[in-house]
Amino acid sequence: MAYLIFDEETQIHKSHRRTANPFDPLNFVVARGWKKEGEPECSATFHTDHADDNYLHIDPDVDVLVGHNIKFDLLYELVASESNVQDYYRRGGRIWCTQYAEYLLRAQDRRFHMNSMDQIIESYGGRKKIDGMKELWKAGIQTSDMDQSMVLDYLIGTEDEGRNSGDIGNTELIYLGQVKEATEMGMLKMIQVRMDALAATTEMEYNGIKVDMKRAASDLKGLNAALTDATAELNEYTADIPDEVGFSWSSVIHKSVLIYGGVIKYKKQTTYLDEKTGELARLKAVEKQAVMKDGEPVFYLSGKRKGEQKFKNVSVQGELKVKYQDFFHTLPGYVDAKSLDIDKSTLTDGKGGPIYSTDKDTVILLGNLDVPFLQAMGRKTALDKEIGTYYVTTDKKGDMKGMLTCVQPRDHIIHHALNHTSTVTSRLSASNPNMQNIPRGDKSMIKAMFVSRFEGGKVAEIDYSQLEVVVMGLLSNDPKLVSDLLSKVDFHCVRVAAREGVTYEEALEWCKNEEHINHAVWNVFRTECKVFSFQRAYGAGASTIALSANMTVDKVKEMIDVEEKMFPLVEAFHKGVEKEINDTAEPFRDPDRGYRVYRKGTWQAPTGTLYGWRSWDAPKFMKERGIDDTFSPPEIKNYPTQGTGGEIVQMVLGVLFRYFNKKNNWEGKAFLVNTVHDCVWFDLHPDVADEVLGAAKHIMESVPQLLKHFFGIDCPVPFPVDVEIGNNMLDLHHWKPHSLV
């Protein structure tokens, strides 16, 4: 078997926020370079359009495709010849992205997010290329207009280098070095598993998400009407502010000044005093005046202009000059921010006075005070956010903004981006548009626009239940946590029972049974415990929890105590992570903090994933004891669970992808389309929906078997999922296997 390194240079037209958008018909592969394992030099082809043979030829003995940011090239390959790529996967072909592997080998260090080849090549013994192409691209030159010999040198190296260098040669050097290092560090299997996830998200981007534009347009119309109403209502409260102030309800400064009092600074063009003369500044002007003598106009008596009237230029007062100058408008405010202890901003008002927060939580806090417009302001803020981010709007420069700008007019598909190298925890991120932060159904109707591409088709979502709690069970092996997960208890009721000194059954009955006489008060207990456990999982301190859960600090400490006794191995796990971080810590100088010395440490998960932390300035009381820097407890607690949850979803995505590939996407009737940290989205033809969901549910719940298969890990906890299906992503209903006909 052999690896095949490849890379391509394409046209770079930007559309729907994507640079060199693979789905833009204007873009095609201009130059394609490759090198198969064992060949003495690289090869390349040039193309002038989307020609029939403009795709990568993959020999049958190739089993790894290698590229730097390989998703980009794979998307071009899928557009060029979908079957070529799918057939390669079907015979077991794998991919290796050197950008992704580097990010993982460097413990997801921020410096290696979206790392470039130039950035890492020297550490693999290669040499940076002389690169004229980046400058040309920056100047907007299309690749097809560049000199072919330059492109060739860039891609596969110069003749002097034996055409065995360039991007392709460098990628080969990096790949070989990475495989060696990954093997030595026990990370190879983990990286390979994640590469299949990369194949899955590449497929998701290629499939894209179908948008019902009629629904989007009609919902947007309603939202804009509501926005107009809210704005009209609000404007009554700013009617006394002169128009020239330009009061804006989306300005944090203006809002703070209006609510808490202060000074708005604004600019206006107006006349000003000339420093030299002390008078109003004027434009210079000259006037043509008749030359007079004894009250009579003078005429030329000789020369070329003989007979013409004589004029002279005289300086006169020109128009008054204007320039932008600062003006100030003072408002009294409705409430006193200082006495209410509202959060202060680093921004200042027009005269350097304080600016206070006007965010949602603060507005809720102010809700019962004497500020008349808060409700309408909250409505307007929410509508601006919803319309501007998730529908479409025009900004001040006249540019279109919002998710709908990413919809392709020709087929109403959004080709979103799922990024593998953009988080410190190894989670995925999403962009252009971000399909991981679409408002939920209890907040907005937005999800109704996401529909099936099939006639009468269905969309579906499969979610892991309480993924991070389950992951904590896996990582800690805590007996009580594991048994609770196995018996599928309500965790919040477990905590209520422990805190209030009753049995779990009693707590469950009183919290859940709305008929019960104690229900109201026990339901509050459950909510308190829910807030507590959620915050505690992320490592919040007792005082923060007390504030947001509306409890005394003593009560929070008491609950922490109960928790630690109930799940002792959870705390032990965190301690173990902390110890490994400190044991592996190495000093480094932080350029952002005056090159002060801090430390970096790592913890390696059972799967092989390496997590990295940097230390921060220690709190004052620790500095007094001579400890200068410490690792952040919230970060220590958070990365392993968040990262392992993400890793498990990636492992599953890879397996789902392989299964879909084997079934040829049910002959084009079922597609993987999106993933959001603990869930997967599907687009399904009605004929195959039940069959696909049955298979997908089975795969997603097979996490224990998969962990054993890939990593030899014994997993003590189940990974239950919820399956939902519907006509759009808003109207989903529960799906059960027995609905199979």
Add this chain to the structure above:
DNA sequence: TTTGAATGCGCC
């Protein structure tokens, strides 16, 4: 005009 910081808010 462009860029980065600050603020705010959507998701898990």
Add this chain to the structure above:
DNA sequence: AAAAGGCGCATTCAAA
């Protein structure tokens, strides 16, 4: 005795 984590995108604002 002590800090709630991870993202991307919108607007505003100040500086270049």
